[in-house]
Amino acid sequence: MNLYVVNLLLAMAWMTLTDSFSLGNMIFGFVLSAAALSLIREQVGSVGYFSKIGRILSLLILFLYELVMSAVRVAILVVKPNMNLKPGIFAYQLQVDRDHEITLLANLITLTPGTLSVDVSEDRSTLYIHALDCSDVDQIRKDIAEGFERKILEAFR
Amino acid sequence: MIDGLADIIAGLMIIAGSTFAFLAAVGLWRLPDIYTRMHSASKTGTVGSGLLLLALAAHVGDTSTVTRALAGVVFFLLTAPISAHLLAKVSYAVGYRLTDISVVDELKK
Amino acid sequence: MSSEFLNFSVQFALVLLSAAFLLTVLKVIKGPTLPDRILALDMLVATAIGFIAVIGLKTGYTLYVDVAIALGLVGFLATVAFARFILARGQTEEGREKKRLEESQKQSETEKPSVEPDTNSKVVEKPSKKPVTAKKTASQKVAKTPRTRSRKTPKKPETKS
Structure with a gap:
């Protein structure tokens, strides 16, 4: 559940940085941050x-x-x-x-x-x-x- | 080009959805008892109207419409089984019997 | 070309949905039992939602989506309320008969088969082993008769239509 919050925060960061708060952008940011988290899944124990x-x-x-x-x-x-x-x-x-x-x-x-x-x-x-x-x-x-x-x-x- | 594709997808969805809705209505007449009719109405009917809503979303394509249409579809998918279950349970409890061609009835005490 | 296809499919869908609507309405009118009618009403709501979606697509008013969602909500609540109504209305003729059969079977199992369960005096007179159960069934029977009579009144409109 903790990682879910991190994932959401990263998605919000993505939306802020790209300055677009549409739903599509949020989903894209969510997927993107999930992909980023999955790259370091061994280190943060998120397998x-x-x-x-x-x-x-x-x-x-x-x-x-x-x-x-x-x-x-x-x-x-x-x-x-x-x-x-x-x-x-x-x-x-x-x-x-x-x-x-x-x-x-x-x-x-x-x-x-x-x-x-x-x-x-x-x-x-x-x-x-x-x-x-x-x-x-x-x-x-x-x-x-x-x-x-x-x-x-x-x-x- | 993209618009044309979205239109064709929406058109196919409309045709499929309305066919499902029509067949669900036919099923109401052709199936023998209340329990079998529930299969027709709760599954085919839900898929039919869900497809039509999705077609609207695909055709219009702006975010707020897509979100609302998706919310509507999810809502129908959640409520259809509940109402079917409730109706089946109540009609069994009150004593509407299964059709004569039924093969097993393990709910009978 | 693609918009032509869309127009054609909208027309096609409107025809099919009208046919489905008509069939479902006829089922509401005819449907032999009350659950059948309720199911048809539920189906009617689903068809109406499909109709609204197609009309919304044809006219371009996306506000129709909200109408469809609200209609779905109301339809769901109506079905739930109707289900409660079936339960409140009580046993059907068939169910009541089945229960009576089961009860009489139980009686013949617990008591000796020679005992006639229909008259109260006999049961009381008889020095049976289980007077409690015998009395209970007798009182149940007395309690049941006015109940069945009162239940008949809401049934009348169904047989008429």
Whole structure:
């Protein structure tokens, strides 16, 4: 978190020096100062900071990709003359246990292909997910566990 | 040149977004029960309107518009799953049943 | 050339969005259940936001973006409030029937199957092992009857439309 402040300060310095306070310039300054910090990451001990940024970015990219894919999948399904639906609700054992992680996972699941989180059990150990294609529940469980849940655990732990 | 490219990108985004929105509306009619319809409305509908907002941002291109459009898209992406989840949970709790072709229901106690 | 393409795509989008709007409105009118209607209303808000974006692009008024964001906020709050309303309205006919079935199943499990659970006098007369549970279910039943009657009134407009 400390390095994040340093990063922001450097970006502000960049904006002051170039005398332009637009958003694009701020983002550019932020990226630039991040690059500068990454050059000396061994010396200031910021290796963890950069790998964390990388993991959060990869989570974001995965999320956007899955979101577009899910929209395309549902759209194709709707156009098909013969919708071969096998909907159902299945239970999913959660590995994450903090509130914000569960919320994030539930939101991500809702916006990914064919799945929609319906309910969380009282003890917060099970997520109930509605899926459009329940012919292979174990495969969906495996996909979530190895995709989003692993990425969330990587990004926040 | 750059303007022309931005226009073409915006045009493609508009076409894609409106197609998504239309297919989401078709999905509301074709899918069998409330839970499956939620898939259509919450995903395809959100992506559709998000793409249209992004197209506006790409076309106009000044900072304040781009920021506001991006904020709007992020806001929709955050709220759509919450409202879908809430609606699904409540309708299950109140007793709207899954369609007959459903294969599993592990929420049933 | 590029602006021609943009004009064409704006026209195309307006046609498709109008069709989507119409389909969604029809779903609001017809939609067999209340959650269906709420979902269609939610979808209507999303379509309206898309409409606003396209109109804003066509006319060049970027102020429309703020309108779209505000509309999204209101739509989200409306959906949340409607969800609470479904919950407050209580069980559906199907859900109530299912609950009754489950209750009667439970009764037949806890008590002997020969006992008829429908009359109160029998349950009281019988020197059963669990008089507490028997009394409880009986009182529940009494409490439930006026409740179902009162719940019927808000349902009427749904069946009419």
